[in-house]
Amino acid sequence: MSTNLVLDGAPNFRHLGGMPTRDGRRIRSGRIFRSGSLSALTVRDLDIVAKLGIRLICDLRSDGERKAAPNRWLHDQGVEEMHIDISADLRAGDTTLLEILKREPNPEGARRMMLQTYRNLPAAFARPLRGLFTRLADGDCLPVIFHCTAGKDRTGFLAAIILHALGVSRETIYREYLGGACREQLRESAVRAMTIHFGGMVDASIIDVVAGVEERYLDEAFSAMAESHGSVDRYLKETAGLDRSQLCRLRDTLLE
16 A cells, blocks of 8 residues: 555545564554544545545544534544544643743744643653553554644654554654645644634744644654653553553554
């Protein structure tokens, strides 16, 4: 199966199959997909997705995001939905992340907000990871799509730790994270979100930062896991229950 499955109505839809691991295996084809919002799929898109045989959608959006852009097509397909709302946990102390940008409305403030977002992601994901990784190891939910709204931050972090757990090299993880972003669609999404939050047009230089992905963002998430748990492996063991036995089950299910 091609890794370049293009859906007109879904920014950042990507197939993770075929990616190599350090022990010489590869991720099985047609098992794991990542995406942005699935609420605007075209007739052509729906035909492509139907042929994938998706069994589980892991929706990382908040209740508000889901109500504004529901995945209506799922109800006709018999696809299970798993809702993991982590947005409420993405906080910088007692201050919301967007308030960082309100205090410093420039590209530097936007980048500071993005770095803090990624630093908060490991803690925000800690609670639901065990259930998700158990389902992945069991294999009863495959094929699976996990997605948020833009498909780059929450989804990008989850993709990175799944790939790490499967034994994909850090270099390959970063290449996957940085590649394939549908910049124009992501930029339009960021413009809408920033306009709503700030009550007017936002400077283009700020939008470019918020809509982008940078290596340093993922660096921040990996550093946070190392600082809080000693290593990414220990983070996955303590939050997702990935001890040696469960890790072997996960890899046997998803690798070939």
